[in-house]
Amino acid sequence: MNIFATIDTPAALIERTRMRRNIERMQQHMNELGVRFRPHVKTSKCIEVAKAQREAGAQGITVSTLKEAEQFFAAGFTDILYAVGMAPHRLPHALELRRRGCALGILTDSVASARAIAEFGRANGEAFDVLVEVDTDGHRSGIKPEEDALLEVGRVLHEGGMRLGGVLTHAGSSYELDTPEALKAMAEQERSGCVRAAQRLRAAGLPCPVVSVGSTPTALAADALDGVTEVRAGVYVFFDLVMRNIGVCTEDDIALSVLTTVIGHQADKGWAIVDAGWMAMSRDRGTQKQKRDFGYGQVCDAQGRVLDGYVLIGANQEHGILSREGEADADIAVRFPVGTRLRILPNHACATGAQFPEYQALSEDGTLRAWGRFHGW
Amino acid sequence: MNIFATIDTPAALIERTRMRRNIERMQQHMNELGVRFRPHVKTSKCIEVAKAQREAGAQGITVSTLKEAEQFFAAGFTDILYAVGMAPHRLPHALELRRRGCALGILTDSVASARAIAEFGRANGEAFDVLVEVDTDGHRSGIKPEEDALLEVGRVLHEGGMRLGGVLTHAGSSYELDTPEALKAMAEQERSGCVRAAQRLRAAGLPCPVVSVGSTPTALAADALDGVTEVRAGVYVFFDLVMRNIGVCTEDDIALSVLTTVIGHQADKGWAIVDAGWMAMSRDRGTQKQKRDFGYGQVCDAQGRVLDGYVLIGANQEHGILSREGEADADIAVRFPVGTRLRILPNHACATGAQFPEYQALSEDGTLRAWGRFHGW
Numbered sequence: 001m002n003i004f005a006t007i008d009t010p011a012a013l014i015e016r017t018r019m020r021r022n023i024e025r026m027q028q029h030m031n032e033l034g035v036r037f038r039p040h041v042k043t044s045k046c047i048e049v050a051k052a053q054r055e056a057g058a059q060g061i062t063v064s065t066l067k068e069a070e071q072f073f074a075a076g077f078t079d080i081l082y083a084v085g086m087a088p089h090r091l092p093h094a095l096e097l098r099r100r101g102c103a104l105g106i107l108t109d110s111v112a113s114a115r116a117i118a119e120f121g122r123a124n125g126e127a128f129d130v131l132v133e134v135d136t137d138g139h140r141s142g143i144k145p146e147e148d149a150l151l152e153v154g155r156v157l158h159e160g161g162m163r164l165g166g167v168l169t170h171a172g173s174s175y176e177l178d179t180p181e182a183l184k185a186m187a188e189q190e191r192s193g194c195v196r197a198a199q200r201l202r203a204a205g206l207p208c209p210v211v212s213v214g215s216t217p218t219a220l221a222a223d224a225l226d227g228v229t230e231v232r233a234g235v236y237v238f239f240d241l242v243m244r245n246i247g248v249c250t251e252d253d254i255a256l257s258v259l260t261t262v263i264g265h266q267a268d269k270g271w272a273i274v275d276a277g278w279m280a281m282s283r284d285r286g287t288q289k290q291k292r293d294f295g296y297g298q299v300c301d302a303q304g305r306v307l308d309g310y311v312l313i314g315a316n317q318e319h320g321i322l323s324r325e326g327e328a329d330a331d332i333a334v335r336f337p338v339g340t341r342l343r344i345l346p347n348h349a350c351a352t353g354a355q356f357p358e359y360q361a362l363s364e365d366g367t368l369r370a371w372g373r374f375h376g377w
Numbered sequence: 378m379n380i381f382a383t384i385d386t387p388a389a390l391i392e393r394t395r396m397r398r399n400i401e402r403m404q405q406h407m408n409e410l411g412v413r414f415r416p417h418v419k420t421s422k423c424i425e426v427a428k429a430q431r432e433a434g435a436q437g438i439t440v441s442t443l444k445e446a447e448q449f450f451a452a453g454f455t456d457i458l459y460a461v462g463m464a465p466h467r468l469p470h471a472l473e474l475r476r477r478g479c480a481l482g483i484l485t486d487s488v489a490s491a492r493a494i495a496e497f498g499r500a501n502g503e504a505f506d507v508l509v510e511v512d513t514d515g516h517r518s519g520i521k522p523e524e525d526a527l528l529e530v531g532r533v534l535h536e537g538g539m540r541l542g543g544v545l546t547h548a549g550s551s552y553e554l555d556t557p558e559a560l561k562a563m564a565e566q567e568r569s570g571c572v573r574a575a576q577r578l579r580a581a582g583l584p585c586p587v588v589s590v591g592s593t594p595t596a597l598a599a600d601a602l603d604g605v606t607e608v609r610a611g612v613y614v615f616f617d618l619v620m621r622n623i624g625v626c627t628e629d630d631i632a633l634s635v636l637t638t639v640i641g642h643q644a645d646k647g648w649a650i651v652d653a654g655w656m657a658m659s660r661d662r663g664t665q666k667q668k669r670d671f672g673y674g675q676v677c678d679a680q681g682r683v684l685d686g687y688v689l690i691g692a693n694q695e696h697g698i699l700s701r702e703g704e705a706d707a708d709i710a711v712r713f714p715v716g717t718r719l720r721i722l723p724n725h726a727c728a729t730g731a732q733f734p735e736y737q738a739l740s741e742d743g744t745l746r747a748w749g750r751f752h753g754w
Contacts, residue, residue: 008467010754042694064656064695084695085640087652088716090385109641112715140696141641141650172693263462264486264518273518275464279441280754283660283728316549317419317727318441318461319517338489339465350694351660354732357753375752376734377385377657 003366004259004302004341010280011259012356013343014371015304016363018255019237020052026219026236027056033225038062038081038212040234043350045374046359047075049237062232066093071374073102081105081212083168083232085133085141088116095126105165109133109142114153118160130157131168131210132201136193137186139173145197154206166210167201169194170232174217178246178291183221190218195227220248238349241298245290251298251306256353257343258297259360260320262336270328271313271321272336276344278315282351296320297344304343312344320344380743381636381679381718387657388636389733390720391748392681393740395632396614397429403596403613404433410602415439415458415589417611420727422751423736424452426614439609443470448751450479458482458589460545460609462510462518465493472503482542486510486519491530495537507534508545508587509578513570514563516550522574531583543587544578546571547609551594555623555668560598567595572604597625615726618675622667628675628683633730634720635674636737637697639713647705648690648698649713653721655692659728673697674721681720689721697721 004011030037039053042064050061050072060079063069069080078101082094086106097104106128108114114130121128132153135142143150158164171190177183190213201208213225214232225231238256239249260276278296287294296312299322310329314321322336329335336342346352353359359371381388407414416430419441427438427449437456440446446457455478459471463483474481483505485491491507498505509530512519520527535541548567554560567590578585590602591609602608615633616626637653655673664671673689676699687706691698699713706712713719723729730736736748 008470008754009464084652085650087386087638087640089638093385110715113641116715135643140691140693140698141643261464261466263464264490266512266518273462275461278661278728279731283662283725284655285660285662314517316517321517338487338493348660351655354656355753376732377387 003362003368007259007360007368009259009261009341010276012353012359013257013259014238014359014361015255016361018253019049022236022239022253022255023053023056026233027058029220030231031057033222035225035228036230038230038232039237040064040083040232041068041072043234043237044353046371047072048361048371050077053237062234065377066090066097067374067377069097069102069104073097073100079103081131083107085109086113086117088113088120091117091120094128095124098126103129105129105131107131107133107168108153111149111152111156114156115160118156118162121162122160127161127163129163129165131165131212132197134167134169134194134197136169136190137171137173139171142169145193145200150197150200151204151206154201154204158206164207166208166212166229167194167197168210168212171213171215171218174215175242175246177217180221180247183217183247184223187218187222191222191225191228198227216243217246217248235349238353240349241294241345241347242286242290245287245292251345254345256349257300257304257345258352260342260344262338262340262342264338265333267333269323270330270332271323272332274320274322274342275318276312276320277318279317280352280355281312281315281320281344281346282348282355284346284348284351286347294347297346300343300345302341302343380739380745384636384737384745386636386638386718387653389730389736390634390636391615391736391738392632393738395630396426399614399616399630399632400430400433403610404435406597407608408434410599412602412605413607415607415609416614417441417460417609418445418449420611420614421730423748424449425738425748427454430614439611442754443467443474444751444754446474446479446481450474450477456480458508460484462486463490463494465490465497468494468497471505472501475503475505480506482506482508484508484510484545485530488526488529488533491533492537495533495539498539499537504538504540506540506542508542508589509574511544511546511571511574513546513567514548514550516548519546522570522577527574527577528581528583531578531581535583541584543585543589544571544574545587545589548590548592548595551592552619552623554594557598557624560594560624561600564595564599568599568602568605575604593620594623594625612726615730617726618671618722618724619663619667622664622669628722631722633726634677634681634722635729637719637721639715639717639719641715642710644710646700647707647709648700649709651697651699651719652695653689653697654695656694657729657732658689658692658697658721658723659725659732661723661725661728663724671724674723677720677722679718679720
């Protein structure tokens, strides 16, 4: 493993071959469904990754913070949707981005926020592009398709001089499912709820050009998206063990792993201690309640081959405890001597990536390149 | 709360008054016990925090990565203990730090690593200061006090020309306890096990000047530390909800909180949506199995007063779901309108701090100052 001799551990490794395959798979599916695809770059927070998504056919990006908007705009991305409910105190920042040429769309799900947006926009001579967030699965934010508030928010924006761009939903509860049938049903629920909200706005004489839906599981499960104009998804670019348990990828699709070094053993317990603790893996235990619990991650060899049954059963800040599931491995210290390099597949790529200031991107030709990642707000 | 109008959310807020009180409490206890105190700066990764610890009487610092060692050394800290088992590939970096004048101590718990240290040291004419890690509670790394390997590692280092500095242990399983009696017993187990290891090394004719123990719960619970020369602890500087449940602090001692803004509601469910999701709070659910589960954190008003019963019951990347425990709060949207600023006390200060590139330190006089924090390795 000469290639890894140049980098220290823990390191966040991207297998570019896998990443490209994941990007192509999603984009092709979106093309077949005839919808625009707007990837959520909160997963990677990385310019190079977003560029690969754009080159494959993505149109515009979705962000979760205005810092992401700033960073991607500085890198030449102009069509940006900030898909978290707009806090009124952030309107001056949004205005500033728009005045600098960023086509920034914003989101609201309440009359109070819609009024604040319209008042601020009018006071500053700016017609913000605003989507109304729709709740199609009860998991977080949004207005239910049949609620009166939907039309009220639409009117406050439209009559207040803002550009009512349409409706947006995210069926985050798809993360709790794990059969193709349930995922398909959730994709249809997400689609039909969002389309219904659009129909109600239009029936009330309000504009609604955009119907934006998506989560990685529903985007991949959908086989028809009538009435939808745009899909958003984020974690598909890397995939992870949570997605593996949901059933939308296999371990061999997971493009992000943590390169780690064995630093010790408790041989009598069958433990190897590695330098990937929770600071590297994150505290995400997303597989804990899924059909297979991978602890803090699935162990692979340095080449990325899954070592079935070996997982991180525990994590302290800079220590990971590697063990075999079931019977303890009496040969652990021989199997993984001090200095051994391994890779750990993460439960949740968004959370694990966030622990690192940069990725190490591994090309097909075996070269490594550092790709920066944003941190903070 | 004009003071917070100048900063965006989410922000990692340090109450300096509380931090100073926490630092003084620990230092005074160590002074009374007659031991040196070497704080673990992995909790804050912040120069200003470590300086406050040093000004109160701390001698030297403990780090969990060589990046921390680099950063604190650059800021004038020279007595640094790297308290994670030494991976042989990091020896050139450790050597370089020592050659630049850093009194860097390192750690090992295996014959394999000890040999690698001694060989590398001899080949480079460097007598590394090395402690042997002792396992006093079975929770992670280290050699048990009665194991043969303890003396073997000691001999490999001493006879290999290294400076055998002594023994070190960390009773991390103290985090699983929650009564004063159990904590006192664990503190005594940690002390006696480490002292026993020191006695064995000395009886074998090996040097063992340092006997280093510690975790925040055991350090605070200990009422006698005979034979111990040095104590290490980290999270006490901020405290958190895990420590509150263990019983070594109250909510009013917690010096780190996340300042957040209400961005929406699901009034029928009694939810407020805030902009502190897991990216801000971390995915740490350390209170999940403790006597009181605080979800993703305890809600306080903007002045830091605990709003009893209000917690973050869920978290997505940039969304926190705030709810009252028990019966839903039908007035949630009136109680916390959009734009309301709140503070959230974290489950685990080390993990929450790590999500932020900087802290906002709040003085008694009401001024805010940005304090940088290291990220990555």
